[in-house]
Amino acid sequence: MGIQSVQIGFKHICIMTTVLIALILFLSFICLIALPSPKEIIESLKSSEMIFSLKLTLISALISTILVMIVGTPAAYALARFSFFGKRLIMTILDLPIAMPEVVLGLALLLLFGRTPLGTLLEDIGIRVVFTKIGVVIAEFFTALPYAMRMLYSTFETISTRYELVARSLGYSSFETFMKVTLPMARSGIIAALVIAFARSVGTFGTVLILAGGTYMVTETLPVTLYLNMSYGNLGMAITSGLLLLGVSFITIYMVEKFGGRKI
Amino acid sequence: MSGFLIVKNIHVDLGEFKIEDITFIVDEKDYVCVIGPTGSGKTILVETIAGLHKPRKGVIILDGRDITSLPPEKRNIGIVYQDYALFPHMTVFDNIAFGLKKRISKKDEILREVKAIAQRLEIEHLLHRKPTTLSGGEQQRVALARALIVRPKLLLMDEPFSALDFNTRTRLRKLVREVVSEYGTTVIHVTHDFEDVWSLARKVIVMYRGRILQYDTVEEVFNRPCCELVASFVDINVMSGIVVFSNDKTIVRVGDIEIVSKDRVCEGHRVKVFIRPERILISKSKPVSKFDNVVRGFIEDLERQGNILRVQVRIGSICLKCISTPNVLGSLDLELGSSVYICFRSSDVRLLVES
Ligand SMILES: Nc1ncnc2c1ncn2[C@@H]1O[C@H](COP(=O)(O)OP(=O)(O)OP(=O)(O)O)[C@@H](O)[C@H]1O
Ligand SMILES: [Mg+2]
Numbered sequence: 001m002g003i004q005s006v007q008i009g010f011k012h013i014c015i016m017t018t019v020l021i022a023l024i025l026f027l028s029f030i031c032l033i034a035l036p037s038p039k040e041i042i043e044s045l046k047s048s049e050m051i052f053s054l055k056l057t058l059i060s061a062l063i064s065t066i067l068v069m070i071v072g073t074p075a076a077y078a079l080a081r082f083s084f085f086g087k088r089l090i091m092t093i094l095d096l097p098i099a100m101p102e103v104v105l106g107l108a109l110l111l112l113f114g115r116t117p118l119g120t121l122l123e124d125i126g127i128r129v130v131f132t133k134i135g136v137v138i139a140e141f142f143t144a145l146p147y148a149m150r151m152l153y154s155t156f157e158t159i160s161t162r163y164e165l166v167a168r169s170l171g172y173s174s175f176e177t178f179m180k181v182t183l184p185m186a187r188s189g190i191i192a193a194l195v196i197a198f199a200r201s202v203g204t205f206g207t208v209l210i211l212a213g214g215t216y217m218v219t220e221t222l223p224v225t226l227y228l229n230m231s232y233g234n235l236g237m238a239i240t241s242g243l244l245l246l247g248v249s250f251i252t253i254y255m256v257e258k259f260g261g262r263k264i
Numbered sequence: 265m266s267g268f269l270i271v272k273n274i275h276v277d278l279g280e281f282k283i284e285d286i287t288f289i290v291d292e293k294d295y296v297c298v299i300g301p302t303g304s305g306k307t308i309l310v311e312t313i314a315g316l317h318k319p320r321k322g323v324i325i326l327d328g329r330d331i332t333s334l335p336p337e338k339r340n341i342g343i344v345y346q347d348y349a350l351f352p353h354m355t356v357f358d359n360i361a362f363g364l365k366k367r368i369s370k371k372d373e374i375l376r377e378v379k380a381i382a383q384r385l386e387i388e389h390l391l392h393r394k395p396t397t398l399s400g401g402e403q404q405r406v407a408l409a410r411a412l413i414v415r416p417k418l419l420l421m422d423e424p425f426s427a428l429d430f431n432t433r434t435r436l437r438k439l440v441r442e443v444v445s446e447y448g449t450t451v452i453h454v455t456h457d458f459e460d461v462w463s464l465a466r467k468v469i470v471m472y473r474g475r476i477l478q479y480d481t482v483e484e485v486f487n488r489p490c491c492e493l494v495a496s497f498v499d500i501n502v503m504s505g506i507v508v509f510s511n512d513k514t515i516v517r518v519g520d521i522e523i524v525s526k527d528r529v530c531e532g533h534r535v536k537v538f539i540r541p542e543r544i545l546i547s548k549s550k551p552v553s554k555f556d557n558v559v560r561g562f563i564e565d566l567e568r569q570g571n572i573l574r575v576q577v578r579i580g581s582i583c584l585k586c587i588s589t590p591n592v593l594g595s596l597d598l599e600l601g602s603s604v605y606i607c608f609r610s611s612d613v614r615l616l617v618e619s
Binding site: 160161162163165166167168169170171172173174181184185187 | 311314315316335336337339341342343345347349351352353362363366367410411414416
């Protein structure tokens with residue numbers, strides 16, 4: 001008998017693994033919330049750097065999300081509905097940033113907007129991308145776009161073309177059908193894509209750092225604030241920006257569960 | 265060519281599947297059923313007429329207008345699907361009113377028309393509901409109302425009743441027959457259910473591997489199929505024989521027996537002989553009257569299929585499929601191997617001269 005009496009099966013090993021890993025993660029969140037004193041956090045929140053960073057993060061993420069949806073919705077619809085030359089290649093290219101390290105994406109964008117005729121052209125008409133707030137938005141846009149497009153693509157895919165054919169047989173043009181039938185039916189997927197785009201925009205670090213520079217009080221978003229203050233040893237500020245980012249993540253997951261899970 | 269709907273020499277290429285050389289004409293107010301094994305291209309044919317697939321070749325003319333390259337919204341063709349495809353984000357009212365709103369803007373006029381058709385289809389009490397809360401039969405009536413309210417020139421239906429139970433299907437069939445004739449709609453109806461064909465259609469298209477095998481009246485297709493494939497699909501007895509006597513009746517020698525037919529074919533011709541299984545009566549003793557064809561054989565196979573019993577009777581070298589009921593066979597005390605008489609009328613025997 002002895003030790004052999006307790007049967008540890010495969011099931012128990014799997015359950016123990018998941019409990020353990022969740023516990024470690026949870027403890028780390030607790031540290032983030034419990035370690036700093038409330039006074040320190042309030043001080044940090046009131047600092048002009050934090051206010052600047054928060055404002056820049058929210059505004060740039062909002063603009064980037066709007067752009068992502070404006071570009072991503074028709075693009076994802078095209079991929080889900082039509083067949084055209086080079087479609088597979090385009091899908092692969094659009095998916096690439098998901099697998100790519102953010103800093104590499106940032107570097108690629110930096111070279112495109114800094115060292116090519118396109119960059120020069122934009123600069124000539126007064127649009128400076130590299131190391132500017134526009135760069136922040138562009139970096140966020142390209143980081144968030146693939147995630148939103150994946151969500152939108154699978155949403156459009158699940159809506160049968162029959163609904164669209166019925167609407168068109170009743171006299172609606174393809175654009176009217178898209179607006180009156182497809183979009184309303186894709187509502188929950190669109191909200192999920194919106195939330196994901198916003199969360200990715202808020203949270204991206206590598207791309208923003210390389211393309212926009214991560215300059216103190218100029219192109220400083222929350223992840224940059226966290227990084228800069230960590231390197232100065234300013235733990236209170238770092239933790240506060242971490243908490244703000246954590247808040248965004250929680251809201252995101254909640255919204256995705258609420259809207260994304262409920263497919264029509 | 266003239267006709268209400270003219271489909272001429274249509275080819276559609278979808279890569280892995282194509283429909284080819286599709287030609288047929290439908291008269292105004294006609295009711296045509298499309299049958300054929302699964303995957304034969306029935307849905308693609310219907311969706312091509314609706315304008316979803318661009319034909320590589322051929323023309324489609326509806327009411328005198330070439331619609332081949334028109335987008336679906338310019339064709340004035342209604343479509344009803346098996347899964348109804350009701351818009352889940354709209355109420356039943358808005359679903360039905362959808363097409364009308366595009367045509368007229370007066371709110372009270374829309375309200376009146378929707379009410380009228382809802383009343384006709386007995387869904388008036390459902391107008392405020394969302395489609396997902398309706399039963400299958402109710403959803404199908406809403407889909408029908410949505411398509412009919414704009415009075416399309418042509419109504420396409422793709423297996424509209426196949427997801428419904430037997431009673432609902434029977435009731436809806438009757439309703440469709442009445443409403444379609446009141447509206448004077450021309451209909452093309454894809455189905456797997458021969459009951460639809462018999463109770464609704466005047467003509468039938470038989471499709472197989474993207475081609476039309478036969479297009480004719482229900483009577484012809486089900487009694488005189490043009491080839492083996494159609495014959496086996498419409499489930500009819502086919503035999504080969506030679507005409508040995510011809511006068512007001514035709515006598516055909518098939519194997520070791522002679523079969524009498526009312527069809528006129530001259531002596532000496534090789535013919536295909538067709539008899540529908542449900543036209544054959546099985547009897548234990550030799551019947552006295554009515555039947556001019558009575559032959560003796562034995563039961564080779566019995567198969568229960570729903571409410572009916574499929575019986576195969578062997579007569580020498582030929583074998584005939586018959587349809588009976590468990591009741592009849594039970595009361596006749598028949599079983600596998602029993603010797604029986606099979607009887608059928610000469611007017612039910614169809615002949616087709618073999619070329
Ligand atoms: N958009 C498409 N692209 C390529 N192939 C298709 C497309 N739609 C259908 N097919 C193929 O064409 C063939 C015929 O399909 P179709 O739906 O017309 O058959 P069907 O006769 O309606 O069958 P069923 O009775 O099962 O509904 C099938 O093998 C199907 O896989
Ligand atoms: Mg089909």
